[in-house]
Amino acid sequence: MKNHLRLITVLFLAGFVLLGQGCAREELPSEGMPSAWETANWAACRLQQQLQEQPAAADDFLISLAGKEPLYAYVRLISMPDYGLCYFIPYGNGKVEGALFYPLDSEMREDGTYLLEGNLNHPVNIDARQLNENIPITKRFLYSAQFQALQEQGMEVLPALVACAEALNGKSVPISEEESSFTPATRATNMLKVILRFSNVYYGETNSAGEVIVKGLTQEELKRSTTAALQRMNVQSHILLEYRSPFSIHFCISESELRNSPDAFLNTLVTFIHNDLSLGGFNVHIEYEYTIFTGGATGGSSGGGLSGGSSSSGKITPQGDLSKAIFNSNSRLTKQQWKKVEKALEQINQDCLGGKLIGEVKSLGIKIVHCDTMKANGSYKHSTKQLKIKNFKESDMTDREFERTLFHELIHSRQSGDKNSMMNQEIEVRIAVYMYCLEYGVPLKNGNNQNIALLKEAIDKNYNIIDQTLYDYAYNNYIEELKAEEGYATYPELPSERRNLETIQRLSSNCK
Amino acid sequence: MKTLLFALFFISTVNLDAQDIYIAGKVTKGETAAYYCYKKDKFCTKIRNVNNIDTTNTEYYLDGTIVPKYDEDLDANYGHSQEDLQRVFREVLTDEEWKKIKGKIGYTLIFSIVADSTGRTKELNFIFRTDDPVLSKFLPDRLYQLEMKFKEIIKLIYRPNAKRLRNAKYSQSISYRDLK
Numbered sequence: 001m002k003n004h005l006r007l008i009t010v011l012f013l014a015g016f017v018l019l020g021q022g023c024a025r026e027e028l029p030s031e032g033m034p035s036a037w038e039t040a041n042w043a044a045c046r047l048q049q050q051l052q053e054q055p056a057a058a059d060d061f062l063i064s065l066a067g068k069e070p071l072y073a074y075v076r077l078i079s080m081p082d083y084g085l086c087y088f089i090p091y092g093n094g095k096v097e098g099a100l101f102y103p104l105d106s107e108m109r110e111d112g113t114y115l116l117e118g119n120l121n122h123p124v125n126i127d128a129r130q131l132n133e134n135i136p137i138t139k140r141f142l143y144s145a146q147f148q149a150l151q152e153q154g155m156e157v158l159p160a161l162v163a164c165a166e167a168l169n170g171k172s173v174p175i176s177e178e179e180s181s182f183t184p185a186t187r188a189t190n191m192l193k194v195i196l197r198f199s200n201v202y203y204g205e206t207n208s209a210g211e212v213i214v215k216g217l218t219q220e221e222l223k224r225s226t227t228a229a230l231q232r233m234n235v236q237s238h239i240l241l242e243y244r245s246p247f248s249i250h251f252c253i254s255e256s257e258l259r260n261s262p263d264a265f266l267n268t269l270v271t272f273i274h275n276d277l278s279l280g281g282f283n284v285h286i287e288y289e290y291t292i293f294t295g296g297a298t299g300g301s302s303g304g305g306l307s308g309g310s311s312s313s314g315k316i317t318p319q320g321d322l323s324k325a326i327f328n329s330n331s332r333l334t335k336q337q338w339k340k341v342e343k344a345l346e347q348i349n350q351d352c353l354g355g356k357l358i359g360e361v362k363s364l365g366i367k368i369v370h371c372d373t374m375k376a377n378g379s380y381k382h383s384t385k386q387l388k389i390k391n392f393k394e395s396d397m398t399d400r401e402f403e404r405t406l407f408h409e410l411i412h413s414r415q416s417g418d419k420n421s422m423m424n425q426e427i428e429v430r431i432a433v434y435m436y437c438l439e440y441g442v443p444l445k446n447g448n449n450q451n452i453a454l455l456k457e458a459i460d461k462n463y464n465i466i467d468q469t470l471y472d473y474a475y476n477n478y479i480e481e482l483k484a485e486e487g488y489a490t491y492p493e494l495p496s497e498r499r500n501l502e503t504i505q506r507l508s509s510n511c512k
Numbered sequence: 513m514k515t516l517l518f519a520l521f522f523i524s525t526v527n528l529d530a531q532d533i534y535i536a537g538k539v540t541k542g543e544t545a546a547y548y549c550y551k552k553d554k555f556c557t558k559i560r561n562v563n564n565i566d567t568t569n570t571e572y573y574l575d576g577t578i579v580p581k582y583d584e585d586l587d588a589n590y591g592h593s594q595e596d597l598q599r600v601f602r603e604v605l606t607d608e609e610w611k612k613i614k615g616k617i618g619y620t621l622i623f624s625i626v627a628d629s630t631g632r633t634k635e636l637n638f639i640f641r642t643d644d645p646v647l648s649k650f651l652p653d654r655l656y657q658l659e660m661k662f663k664e665i666i667k668l669i670y671r672p673n674a675k676r677l678r679n680a681k682y683s684q685s686i687s688y689r690d691l692k
Binding site for chain 1: 554555556571580581585586588589590593594617618619620622624639668680681682683685687689
């Protein structure tokens, strides 16, 4: 018997060892998965792993491919305004005929890197027809540029996929031999390897003839602007590296060229680039990331390097008393955004429940982040204490909708964050937000407010349930309506938690 | 026999008082308006004027594109107050009716509203408790009077440079417990 147990244990451990031998050798469980899967591409490996863990997503993947051959060597993780973080999976036989954009859940961590959470959503197939007929002209450039990048890597791409990017003159100058042959091994001194990532690189407007026109920044223009900014900062020599994705610039400079800390240097650099590009009408958002390599190191982009974190153009630490008290010093927003945050916090603080809420969140060390690619107006992640806001509405001085979003997410921060009762927690917050909006005349769209209006009748001002039958009826209807809304269909719900309004009851205790 | 006839008469009288004016899936006609009861259960009755045509949840921007479901912002303020709603409600009800509902806990009148691009109310549906002591007995013509009055005062005021909607949809409600 002991021998059997030992054998089982050995086999079990051996299974783990085999699993850990790199994904390039793993077999996909789903029948019919394309066989050409051997690649050293990290993003493709990660995709494979996620597909193995999620058979339903693997099926979606196969259906969307419809027999097309995926080009795994070119799979990349990219950020798209429509989906957030997603896999870009080009496909085609001989030439690129389209790509799947496969969104996945992710979370931005304190250090600015993404943590992939493993959940794949639904793939979107973009072929030439889809791109040119169904993608709005204001967004087409962003998709087309992804295909153009493939073309610049030597792939043959259907002309219709790159036509939009080419129409905007988006051609990148080939990397010189000197640049492409550069390797870290040749460095003699400490080097700073920098990645600049650009967003908001296009805009649309109506011209005097009433036509809608779109302007987009080309990779060449980004390189020109970066080079000019480096020259302006008296950097004598720098090396532009081949870029891996559109709208990013990679370069190396010697640490001896810096006259200040890397962060101070890069903050000034991105400000110069931002100002330069704004002359062309672009209000780009620039994020940087850098790695310092010690002299003589031969490692890759991360081996032996010192992580330098990331920052953004014109972004500063919390401003205003309440903002400083609530948000941690890693929070970076623009001055105007902090103004909005402070004003909203002041308003919330004047409310009885809101004031108590502000008091409780002061000790949490929440990080507030601007994330304009998310779909919802805001989100809060308990594991990282990260509060994301989609739109600060900086230019609008009168609306209280940002305040409503902030109030909503701050209440979430005081809940348990139990993943089994996410729907219950969402409803609890929505009840409080509804009451808040009603009290201060903050407009709310339909958003299932009819059932909340009924729920309101079943509770008193301190959120104690006074009519359980009505409450249960309205609550049940509300769940059904929320489930029909995008993003809430899969929210776990616990019937035992339906009458749990403890957070808002505690926050409103003693309120009249 | 007389007793039996009296009993039948009594029962029919009681039934008349308790009869359902609005029945799920049916239209109730008055002289000036007709209302369709699109949902009715133990707790709630939902009715709309038969002329209301915008009955889906879809909203459109002025350029015809669909408003994403997750977009909760109206870019507008209410052009009316709670007091305005209560005042109009009071004006239409009799003293006796008002007495029946004022301060009544657990009861509410909810409006489901469709506004045009200027913020004016185009369509308005009524939602009330099925056992509402007043509204469940409101005949179509009186309901129409109420609808017209509320349509006059309920409006959105779009902010400057707001991205206007062709058919903004939102709700308003009057909580009976707040009525004095």
